[in-house]
Amino acid sequence: MIRVLVVDDEALIRTGFTHILNTADDIEVIAAVPGGQAVRAVRELLPDVVLLDIRMPDVDGLTILADLRRMPQAPVVAVLTTFDTDEYVATALRSGAAGFLLKDTDPEQLPHLVRTLAEGGTVLSSKVTRLVVDGYLDKDLHEPAVRLAARLTARERAVLVLMAEGLANTDIGERMHLSTGTVKGHVSAVFSKLQVSSRVQAALIAERAGLLTSDQDEGAR
Structure with a gap:
């Protein structure tokens, strides 16, 4: 069973991702929390995969990512964003994110993408643009x-x-x-x-x- 933690300040996003992923037999969303609870939730629940909103109003998603990557048993982290040209994406990739997903990712693809992350694969949204690549390198x-x-x-x-x-x-x-x-x-x-x-x-x-x-x-x- 792949244990997933969803981190997003929007309750609707948390509920939606939880519902979609829990329909898969091999995936369990163990918690869905706002940004301020993310680090504590990871330490207590030890998820395999964290889906982390990169832009939240009350907490810096990049800071959370850095904190998670420093943990002894760091989970795989993929960042969530609304825009495929988000200027924060390049920094997240440099900081060790395993990829990123757009929030409007096809629901049918989401479980497969989480499985890929859990197995050590890379997930980059199909809408990745040259701007993201050029922002990274x-x-x-x-x-x-x-x-x-x-x-x-x-x-x-x-x-x-x-x-x-x-x-x-x-x-x-x-x-x-x-x-x-x-x-x-x-x-x-x-x-x-x-x-x-x-x-x-x-x-x-x-x-x-x-x-x-x-x-x-x-x-x-």
Whole structure:
């Protein structure tokens, strides 16, 4: 059972997300709280996934994110936002968020996205725009990204591309006919060579280096 905590100052959003997610057999919303109660709720309830509103009137969602990421057993955190060009999204990704969801995400997709987060995958709304990517990696970082990506083996590049698609380790293993343990080893190598600490950071470097538009078939064999 995937234990989820919803953090949003709007009661309607909390109720809506709770209702949608609790219809799934393998997901349980253990609490839905306003921002001021978020850190305490995480410490007491130990959720697997936190869906965190990034813009709340009475508390800074980025501060909450930083507090959660410092916890010994930090949950996976995806930020919620109303706008796909929200200026706070880039900072949240730098701070360790596993991705972000728009509040108007298709209800039928929401349980799948939470499962992806719980399995270690990356979730970026389908409405992510170039503005978000450019806000995360400055335009003059193309050449450094290319140099970092050049350190990867063909197999590691193939793993990186699938990570950028949002696949979890088990899904990557199935796609590439590798064990989950082998995939984890490749993911660790990718993080080390790209000098990043999250899948989102790795995926956006891959985008900046042009890997997401190149042919990765050779590396997948």
